[in-house]
Amino acid sequence: MAEPSAPPILEVDGLHSGYGDVPVLKGLDFAVDSEVFAILGANGAGKTTLLATLARLLPVTDGSIRLGGKDVTAHPASETARLGIGYVPQEAAIFPDLTVFENLSIGGMIGERPLEQGLEEVFETFPDLRDKVGLRAGDLSGGESRMVACGRALMQDPSVLLLDEPTAGLSPLYVELFFQKIAEIHSGRGVTIVLTEQNATLALGVADRVMVLSLGLGSEVMTAADVTTDRLKEAYKL
Amino acid sequence: MGDQRRSSIRVEQVQKSYAGRMVVDVDELVLGDVPIEGLLGPNGAGKTTLMRMVMNSVSPDAGRITLNSSDGSTTTLSSLPTHKMAHHGVVKSTQVITDFDQLTILDSMLLAVATTGHEFPVRPGAERSLMSANEDEIRSYLERFGFADATAIAMSAGEKKLLDILRCLLLKPSILLLDEPTAGLPDEVTAKVLEVIRELAADGTSVVIVEHDLDVIWELCDEVTFMAEGRVLMKDDPASIRANATVIEKYLGAGHG
Amino acid sequence: MSLDWLDAFLVSGTFGVVEIVGLGLLLHLQVGLTRIANFGVVGFWGLGLYTFGVLYVQVDWPFGEPWQFLFSALAASLAAALAGLVVAWLIADLDSDGALVGTLGFSAIVLILATTQDQLTGGALGLGGLGFPYDLGTTKANELLWLALMTALVGLILGYVWWVHRTPYGRLLIAIGSNEPLARSMGKHTTGAKLTLFAITCGLMGLLGAMHGVMVRFLDIGSLDVGITLAALAGLILGGTARVWGAVIGVLLTVGLFDIVIQFYVPLPQEWFTQAIPVLREAVFGALLVVVLLFRPQGLLGQMRRSKLIRAMHDG
């Protein structure tokens, strides 16, 4: 945990956002420190909207987003990426027409770190990618393309990694592998991780704290250890 | 539940896959045999794809979707062009909030009630007869939904959504498919919409509703079909669905039963 | 009757303005209401012009005027209507880019056919022998009457457009223009409506072309260049694509200003008229399109005014 005086790594205040004039997020407040922070919620709760807004791809209609104390509410996505936000959307997370190497290179274009070093680190985390660099990313399997998407974000050397449903649609073995990798990325590199997940059990296995979203409003943030089935059922309206 | 015969949609052995992934795999499902039926399921359950296949905007890889009308006739839906769906009484609200940006609220409503004959390029007096034939109904809906000025163009997301539902009602559906009818609406408007849906169902229309606000599902539906991973897992009354261990597991993940 | 006071060029200039107003009005139905990008107006107009001219001159008609004119003009309109139907079918499912290429391609086809089929059309040399279906004694009188007839025809087109705005058919066209999938989901046969619209409006464009042929009495492939399309489009967009009077006001301010006011009332060196003025005219129209769309895309008259229309219809 950071020192008491240091600002949280990511801080969200009264966040409102949506598509056009359709409001989706209706006032969210939370702060994330160096941890794995999971956002839970059923279909349509606004999880994807929240991450896209944090990545600055959707306009903020009200409220603010601060990254390490710096207000990034008005920054475009290309600038927040340079300030250390890595974003892996759930859909369209790779450039399908580009090769795996090119996908990773796109992420490696910002920052001072040499490309080779970044690639080496990505291959350390995802060894499967090493012999697939020449392939067209669109031809990869679901699990592999998810690895490419993650790898591309890691190439940016981010301080915060936003993962939107990182394991949706993957087979159970991949799911396990992915959560293991997520834990590794957090503990090994000190990257703060914010992920959304529909499946509460999976998320609780890796997260330090969780928040349940329902119809654009957030529940109180719960420490993973305190979460009970009843509290979850209530937040999910089940 | 009404005793009169209702129109229903029968889905048999319907399969659809995208890029090798099976998205919908339904053996048999009858939609609309109760007044209000809810379609529920977590992400990726295939609800939207199923609805689109019913409307024939997505074609299934295999299987049959048929409409059993209340008058006893049967129609294969997958051979109908989109614009003929409404002629057979199958109407669906739009999932994305959208509207005609040049048409006023009244225009939109008149468009819904106009029949093909009215829209022939040369027919004098069509507008007048169209208006006088439908004036009462249009006025009552306008009042009920709180549209103060029918000659304005719908502006806010809420207005557009309301108007969309209004258009669906004016098309006099025998089966109405609603995709998130209350998303983005203020509470008091939601209440009005639900009230109208109930009335419509009581009058003999079958309503099938996909909704993310589970409170609405529990409160409104006579029966709920629960889908996950493209399959229909169960069809039961809301209370049983709500208490079912599989449903909880699918929503929260294994271990939270 | 002596018409010596009247400048012959003023009559033909006014005829041109009235003609472009007619084309602009028809384009308004296509672009303004239904939002189908027709960049090949000259193709439909030109097909009408050439069909009329070729039939009128090359066919040995067994009957005299005005039947010779009426039959040829009817055939020209039908040919243009049929072409409109085919082009509309071609682009019905395509987006604006497809519509651009389809209509542009069609106008190129008309130009190529007019050039290559020279035993019929006279090709690059042109074809004479067209004339008025009546004779009042002097050319000037004949032209003046033809101008009056053209004005009456364009008046009828204006009336038709005005009427379309006030019918369920017009509402359907507007609905297609602003959200075709939604209209389709409401049980509207949108493709059918688009085909009908194109057949009617393109047929009328062909009729205007036939009228033009009588006035100029000569087929010239130079008239098949982009000028007609540009003039109709620039006028319509300046006036306002969504309004009935948009084409009228816009064309008067563009073509009217250039072809009548400047040509007649501004003292310019004579040698400018052959080269500089036509070039300047096109350049200004082009620039006008850019400036108007950038700063006032709805045109001088502004947005479509359904609310007032509706109120007038139903409260009164």
Add this chain to the structure above:
Amino acid sequence: MDRPARLASTDEPAVDRDVAAQHVEGPTTSGHHNVVAESSGRSPRRPGRTTSILVAAAVGLVVLASLSDFVAKSLVIGATENAALVLAALGFALLYRLTGLLNVAYAETITLGGYFAVWLSSSLGWGFYAVVLPAGILAGLLSVGTYLAIFRVAKRRRVGDLEMIAMSFGLSIFLRHGLQFIFGYQVQFFDIAPPDTISVLGVGVPSFRLLALASVALLSILIYQFIQRTRYGLQIRALASNEGLAQASGVRPLTVTLLIWFVAGLAGGLAGAFYGVGSSVSPLLGSRQLLLVLLVVLVGGIWDLLGVVWVGVATGIALTAMTLQFGDGLYSSLVLIFAFLAVLKVRGRRLTAGTKV
């Protein structure tokens, strides 16, 4: 060609993510098989395969050419006379792919490329090959200028698709007639020595046409390589493929967009210079070619950038073959327009669905 798929589609409200995010696994027990299937099931397409097929086809054509005079003539004349078409289409396609704008004013970029070359050549007294590149660069800068002055402003003001096309149409005509003021009404010719004729496959070709063909081929390859191999080319493709994801990866859209307009203008300008040296430079130089460029891009773009190149080459050869056959170039254009329109009707980009019903 698809418009860049917008990430987290800004213009669509929050929708159920059912379609793409499908959970497809069967019962848990089959999980292991799925992993195996995922990693080895699909064999990815080999990029080299298409190229080798095309090379084989080219070799076959050359063999055929040595046997048939007609084929030889079609190939040689088609390739040399319509080489610039490929260059023009490549630039246009690049712009279309990234910005989604069907820029009618591209015709005038081509024309201006021709005029810049004539102007530089006559005012500086340089030879044609010395002025080609500067002329292309000037055309590229002009292209960037029109983006900054007009299309960027229009995009920010949310001008609609149809209006965008009408604007580029207006700009095209403004430039075309503006050119007539600046450069006069006369057709201009390059001052080049009467060419020697070289025999290729038994067909006599003026030497400068062969040089032009070589230069166009080289430039097309260079531009293609720039897009495929360089860092900026990568950013261009990333932005074209998925604008949102590219931005979230740190790609700065303005820089890259300017680059695209420049490269597209460069290609157009070069094409114009080569068109010009092949015949003459006139205000209608570009607009005469525009329809063909549009059709090649729209039809070739159904596949990808390489598709544009191949459709361009094939169009050039088909045009010549038919001209030789019919004895009139206009008929071949007619046949081509019909053929392309038919392809568009069948495979063209559909109307964007404003509503998912």
